[in-house]
Amino acid sequence: MTDVKSGRVTVHSKLTAVSNSPVRPGKSYPLSVLDHAMGLHSLHVVFYFRQIESNDFDLGRLRESLSEVLTYYPVVTGRLKRGEDGNWEVKCNDAGVRVLNAKVSTTLDEWLRSADGSEERDLTVWDDMPEDPDIWSPFRIQINDFEGGGLAIGLSCTHMQADPLCATLIFKSWTDSYRGVAITHPPFFHPPGFRGRTSPITNTNSTKYYAAKSKLEPPSSAKMSTATFCFSDTMIKKCLSELHDQCPDATPYDLLAALFWSRVEHAKSLTHDRTNSLSICIDFRKLMQARFPFGFFGNALHFSLVSSDSREMDEGGLGYVVGLVNRHFSSLNEEEFWSAIDWFESQKGEGGKFAAPFRMYGPELTCINMEHMIIPSWPSWSTHVSTCQTLLYAAMFEKDKKPVHVSYQVGNVEGEGLILVLPSPEEGLGRSVMVTLPEDLTAKLCDDPAILRLEPTMLLSGRR
Template sequence: MVWEESIVHDVRLSSVGPGQMSGSDVFHHPGGLDLAMKLHYLRVVYLFDSEASKDVTIMKIKDAMFSWFNHYFITCGRFRRSECGRPFIKCNDCGARFIEGNCSKTLEEWLAIKDCSLYKFLVSHQVIGPELSFSPPVLFQVTRFKCGGISLGLSWAHILGDPLSASEFINSLGRVMNDLGLKLHSNIPRCVPAPGQPGPQKDPISAKRIDPVGDHWIPANNKKMDTFSFHITSTQLNYLQAQIWGPSLHQTPGFESVCAMIWHCVARVRTKSEPKTVTVCRTDPYRKDNDNIGNNQVICKVEAGSECCIVESDLSVLARMLEDEGVDERKEIEEAIERDEGVSDLFVYGANLTFVDLEKINLYDLQLKGQTPRFVYYTIQGVGDEGAILVYPGPHDGKFVTMILPEDEMPKLKSELKINGLLLEDN
């Protein structure tokens, strides 16, 4: 089935900002980790059926957003540069971009599709730049399906915060719409970071420095990237863990087991350049004040060693490496940014083959009229050539996986995933 771009039509654009003024001369200064993520964007789509979206009008959504943005006014600002070139946000209440559209398909027809590329019609893929002062860091899209169902699409500039920040951001909109109020945590703009101690000149392995991108914040890929998503059922996951661990009492969590198998399959595809070093990103288990925006996720390098052959390694060895042997490089990434006073350009996702654990970010906590989404789709824009693998909860059971990898690798990788039981034939 081929669906044309007219699948989403009658598109309207507007802006929504705080209901109250944030004040004059209010500025938010992203920290080093924030700036390291500035070339990445989170794209999330929430699908609700007609029962959940009944009586949810555009006006009701916007009315809730006025109160919501009083709390999240930082996200309604626009980027500027200091005299040295370091980006900061002027909290000028310019607002988030608001997109409305109608879909010519029913929600059931949409859920039946296997082509995840069509989700690009339900969420904006606009990036920041080339004019910083006109580029909103948040874009919000509401699309009505022919059956009355609705999708909410969030486009979130990663410089604002990590996946947990984005999740708390959108979930809090649901709380406002359901008259539950907001948590009392305050999103206070950060001051200019104090100069740190000079760090080592060597860049961290988990981030890659690139030539300056100027004010157009997106990394240039050397390869054409493709995105593919699939569901892993609980039965498949149980079989995979039994295959890796047998009767052992110690089994790594599902995330590491799935990623170990994908790491193995990618190595079989990249026969001339096995990914011996990978990056693992996950929510910081010690993080507090989840309602505050900012990048605090753990970013670990996992090095198998030059003498290790990934293809010949036991899956249990790879899984335990992912679970236990990661070295957190947040401090080194921050030092690399601050060494150049925040003006250098780095990226994290795709600097190495990157595994992103999204299982603890409360993906299904966004509610409309007390009902959770039928399905949530998650992807990242701005992934480097080594690719990224996102693992997050499925709608009912198991896990959902989104892979962003070089297009020429996808056919063979799908074949490897089918051989190893992660991908079913109908996918």
């Protein structure tokens, strides 16, 4: 069996991985109100490893460790179905995860330099959910071998079942199992965790935003393209130092969200005296007073809107926009998160069926904050100095062989596009920014002098 996905990616085998331990018959897992809200989107993550290739693996151990870790994730090996109330749930029947093996007819370095976002999707396997998903695998894995060494493993799933942190933890748990160490962040399944309150409050900034967002017309479809900008620790520190007087508490996310937002607006070449808006997406697991476990499985994302007059953005410069983003984050609180959940619950129809989903990533420009992927490690007993671990780059099949790059894409992004601010493989404040925008805007950003001033390394931009 040979399945050519593109000119450079060829699938040569397929199998289904199941868990080692059968699931108790009749077990099901209802999806939460926030899970249902993500119904229009899918999630695709690719981990790139330079030092290893599939021949370096004990393939038997690779499959065995995947089966071991899937025992902890019955919702991953199950199948979607409609419950009696019409809402989605997972039938935990251990039907398994589709796994593909593929060959890439170029080197890893050449791929990162010359592939674009569309071609990168060939490293992940995905088919949209059919009308009857009874035998459809909502989680899929593709293992890709590069010429001359190097490996990319792509994980795809429905966004209804997992957000970026969940997908990353599945992969991290797999690498833990492969290396024979304890799973660092085991999954925590608790569907009622995000359920509307008995005394809901639906008159907050968040509920007003979601209500307006749900009524927006579908955007006109424009051809989208992607590019990744990698910024060094040195340049981020330098830029934050320059902005210290205007915004002393600015974070790398504040800086990069503001920079790319302002440059996208500048690239549009529209008239002055308009309102520019940015939808900001954050993970709020650790922002609740009663914090949810890091391994909470399901969607824990909150979207909010920051806006500014275009003339003020132009006259205030980058420092003004950085402060705007920073103050917006400071204004977010637990009441905003709960009120959003209350609002989604209030939209239920007859019999308790959740309302049809609408596009969450869009139609306005959306920027995802992935800073929560950087987690503190326990301090060393000898030094008593705490350190930080970047979850993405702690996913290692072999000791000390961390990924050289991790890429995230969200399916069904239209409208003004998407910006992701990600941790970098470099320790410190280094960050990667991945954009999915109308292709004319992506091209302009790749040549934008305000961005190039920070001397980014360009990856996956399609520039050969």
